[in-house]
Amino acid sequence: MKNTNSKYTEVIADYIKANPGATIDGIKEGNPKVSHVMVVKALKDLQAENLITVGDAGEYTFVSKKNAPTVEPKAATKADKKTEEEEGLGPKSYTGRDNTKYAFNGQDKLSKGRLVHAVIKKYTESNPKASLTKLEEVFDSKTIQPRFGVIAELSVAKGFSKNKVDRFFLKTEDILHVGMKKDKVAVCNQWSADTLKPFLKIAASLGMKIKAE
Numbered sequence: 001m002k003n004t005n006s007k008y009t010e011v012i013a014d015y016i017k018a019n020p021g022a023t024i025d026g027i028k029e030g031n032p033k034v035s036h037v038m039v040v041k042a043l044k045d046l047q048a049e050n051l052i053t054v055g056d057a058g059e060y061t062f063v064s065k066k067n068a069p070t071v072e073p074k075a076a077t078k079a080d081k082k083t084e085e086e087e088g089l090g091p092k093s094y095t096g097r098d099n100t101k102y103a104f105n106g107q108d109k110l111s112k113g114r115l116v117h118a119v120i121k122k123y124t125e126s127n128p129k130a131s132l133t134k135l136e137e138v139f140d141s142k143t144i145q146p147r148f149g150v151i152a153e154l155s156v157a158k159g160f161s162k163n164k165v166d167r168f169f170l171k172t173e174d175i176l177h178v179g180m181k182k183d184k185v186a187v188c189n190q191w192s193a194d195t196l197k198p199f200l201k202i203a204a205s206l207g208m209k210i211k212a213e
Contacts, residue, residue: 007163008031008034008038008039008042008163008165009041009042009045009046010163011031011034011042011162011163011165012027012031012034012039012042012043012046013042013046013051013052013062014162015027015030015031015190016046016052016060016061016062017062018145018147018148018190019190019191019192019194019195020060020061020062020194021055021059021060021061021192021193021194022059022060022192023058023059023060023098023192023193024039024040024043024058024060025098025099026098026112026191026192026193027039027043027060029111029112029113029189029191030113030189030190030191030192031165032166032189033164033165033166034165043060050063051063098192098193100112100193100212100213101212101213102115102210102211102212102213103210103211103213104118104119104122104208104209104210104211105118105122105209108213109213111191112191112192112193112196113169113187113188113189113190113191115196115210116150116187116188116191116196116199117169117174117187117189119199119203119208119210120135120139120150120151120176120187121176121187122208123135123138123206123208124176124178129179129180130178130179131178131179131180131183132151132152132153132178132179132183132185134179135151135178135185136149136150136151138202138206139151139199139202140198140202143198144195144198144199145188145190145195148160148167148168148188148190149188150187150188150199151176151185151186151187151188152168152185152186152188153183153184153185153186154170154175154184154185154186157170157185157186157188158170158186166189167188167189167190168186168187168188168189169186169187169189170186174186174187
């Protein structure tokens with residue numbers, strides 16, 4: 001990758017690689033320490049190098065220069081939109097960017113990452129003996145988030161931080177203490193509409209009542 005004007009270009013590129021189909025809002029939400037201006041600049045840099053493509057709905061995908069796709073993405077049908085709403089993802093805005101917020105356990109206007117954190121926190125409160133290994137199994141950690149994991153040991157989570165951008169919720173009040181030994185774990189904050197779908201299904205299977213706002 002060439003040197004670009006944005007020092008966060010590599011961070012944004014890594015996020016798109018891990019979250020294909022992410023919109024600019026999802027990218028900003030997953031990288032809260034990167035300003036809107038820097039995100040936009042990074043996206044322009046990556047597009048100039050033909051390292052990413054953007055679909056009609058505003059979704060970004062990382063590609064190689066040799067394999068850049070020429071086929072336009074399939075437009076969402078009414079049936080597709082209905083299915084998404086029925087799964088609790090809520091309707092997309094007219095720009096195609098998923099700005100959906102969620103209500104759960106007395107909290108509202110939760111972002112995707114904050115929703116995931118709230119659900120896992122609620123589960124640990126109801127299951128105080130659940131270890132990190134158990135949580136990884138219950139929430140299908142490495143399948144849903146193959147790169148980072150849905151949840152990780154605190155020291156491991158900190159290791160993913162790069163260029164002052166955290167991939168997990170690392171503030172003291174966000175750290176969860178789980179299992180008999182009260183091990184410190186952190187919840188991943190890298191979420192897009194696509195990665196959230198399987199998590200919502202798991203949450204529903206656990207009896208978690210989530211509402212898209």
